[in-house]
Amino acid sequence: AQTVTQSQPEMSVQEAETVTLSCTYDTSENNYYLFWYKQPPSRQMILVIRQEAYKQQNATENRFSVNFQKAAKSFSLKISDSQLGDTAMYFCAFAGGTSYGKLTFGQGTILTVHP
Amino acid sequence: DTEVTQTPKHLVMGMTNKKSLKCEQHMGHRAMYWYKQKAKKPPELMFVYSYEKLSINESVPSRFSPECPNSSLLNLHLHALQPEDSALYLCASSQWEANYGYTFGSGTRLTVV
Numbered sequence: 753a754q755t756v757t758q759s760q761p762e763m764s765v766q767e768a769e770t771v772t773l774s775c776t777y778d779t780s781e782n783n784y785y786l787f788w789y790k791q792p793p794s795r796q797m798i799l800v801i802r803q804e805a806y807k808q809q810n811a812t813e814n815r816f817s818v819n820f821q822k823a824a825k826s827f828s829l830k831i832s833d834s835q836l837g838d839t840a841m842y843f844c845a846f847a848g849g850t851s852y853g854k855l856t857f858g859q860g861t862i863l864t865v866h867p
Numbered sequence: 868d869t870e871v872t873q874t875p876k877h878l879v880m881g882m883t884n885k886k887s888l889k890c891e892q893h894m895g896h897r898a899m900y901w902y903k904q905k906a907k908k909p910p911e912l913m914f915v916y917s918y919e920k921l922s923i924n925e926s927v928p929s930r931f932s933p934e935c936p937n938s939s940l941l942n943l944h945l946h947a948l949q950p951e952d953s954a955l956y957l958c959a960s961s962q963w964e965a966n967y968g969y970t971f972g973s974g975t976r977l978t979v980v
Contacts, residue, residue, distance in 0.1 A: 785966045795955060797910070797971035843909055847966050853898060853923055855969060857909035 754779045754846050758858035765834045766866050772819075773829045773861050775844030784848025786820070786827045787855070792840040803827065805848070834865045869894060873958050873972035881980055882948060888975045890941040890958030899941040900969065901933060902957040910957055916941060948979045 755778045765771040777786070788800040803811045803820050810818050815832045831838055844858040871892045880886050890899065898917045902910035915923035916935040930952075932944040941958055955976055959969035 785968070787968050789971075794973070795976075796973040797957065797959075797969075799968045799970070802968050841907070847968075853900075853915045853917060854912055855910075860907070860909055862907070 754781070754784075754856045756844050756846050756856050756858035758842075758844055758861050760861045761859070762862045762864070764864040764866060765831075767834055767836060769834055770830060770832045771834055771863065773831075773842055773844075773863065775827045775829070775858055777825050777827065777844070777846050777858075779825070779846065779848075781848050784846060786818075787845040787847070788816070788818070788827075788829045789843045789845060789857075790838075790840045791843065791860075792837075797843075800842070801829065831863075836865050836867060839863060839865045869970065871958055871960055871970050871972035873956075873975055875975060876973070877976045877978075879978045879980060880945065880948065882950075884948075885944070885946045887945065888943040888956055888958075888977075890943075890972055891939055892960040892970070893939055894960065894970065895938075896960035896962055896970070897938060898961045899935065900959040900961075901941070901943050902959065904955040904957055904974070906955075914943075945977075948977075950979050953977055953979045 757776045784805045786803045790798045790800050801813045817830045819828045841860045841862050843860045846856045874889045901913040904910040913927045914933045919935045930947050934942040955974045957974045958972040961969045
């Protein structure tokens with residue numbers, strides 16, 4: 753079974769600064785996918801970024817980028833130039849292998865961006 | 868259309884009521900999901916439909932009954948719920964497997980009184 757761990761229950765950052773959210777996972781699968789989802793107070797879960805495990809290049813989406821370390825089973829999210837609208841709960845998630853059809857979520861990190 | 872639409876957005880029901888939650892997507896996704904989410908917790912998978920057939924039931928109590936009438940619609944029928952069933956119910960869809968990531972709806976906030 754896969755597990756996803758987010759060790760930071762809460763974080764805060766000043767507007768325009770950079771913040772990194774941590775995620776580690778455990779799996780015996782070789783082919784899998786990792787995601788970061790954002791859930792603001794409006795409660796809609798929004799896909800922020802996706803990484804395919806067989807790709808060595810780290811995924812980027814505008815101000816969001818990941819540091820994917822496959823050997824260490826680490827998948828951190830870096831948010832650059834933080835904005836007030838980035839305030840949300842962030843979930844790291846795993847899909848693949850025998851977990852077909854299922855996303856395994858971490859416990860989440862509440863990020864607050866201060867003006 | 869890149870959305871998953873859930874109705875109603877809020878629902879209050881008594882323990883003896885019968886109600887239904889609805890979910891609709893027009894992205895051609897062939898997998899649809901129901902998740903339950905408590906406050907400040909990750910979503911918990913309830914059911915997975917793949918090509919309109921129930922493929923995963925995560926040991927959900929029978930007072931929750933899913934239905935997939937066609938590839939665009941997903942319902943969750945509720946009957947004789949308990950106060951502890953109060954939660955945010957999220958619907959999601961994906962291409963034929965979850966590896967591309969889900970598109971989530973904005974959820975139904977359910978309160979059982």
